[in-house]
Amino acid sequence: MSTQIVMDRSGDTRHTFDSNDHAELALAEKRFLELTGAGFTAAARSGLGEPRVIKNFDPTADETLFFPRLVGS
Template identity: 60%
Template sequence: MATQIVMDHTGDSRHSFEQDDPKQLAEAERRFKKLIGQGFTAATRTGGGDLHAIRSFDPTADETLFYPRLVGG
């Protein structure tokens, strides 16, 4: 089971999906594209535990973290 973790001003939300279920996989890809379109950055964990930014949906990623654009001012 894979998880998409979305960080925002309210904390985080987690969306789990089965990578071998075409319907759930399509929903996860729609969520990915929507969040990227809203300005979120997506990242996956490497083997060493570091984050690696990604720009396209990776159906093999066990965990994808989405975090909002930093706003300064």
């Protein structure tokens, strides 16, 4: 199972999906496109646990973190 973690002001929301299930994979890709289109930055963890910013949906990523654009006050 892969996880997409969406950070927001209330904490985080986790969405898990099976990358072998075509319907779940399509929904995860749609979520990726919606979030990045809304200004969220996506980062996936590498094999060493280091995060890397990604611009395209990676169905092989075990965990993708989405964080909103920082806004000054």
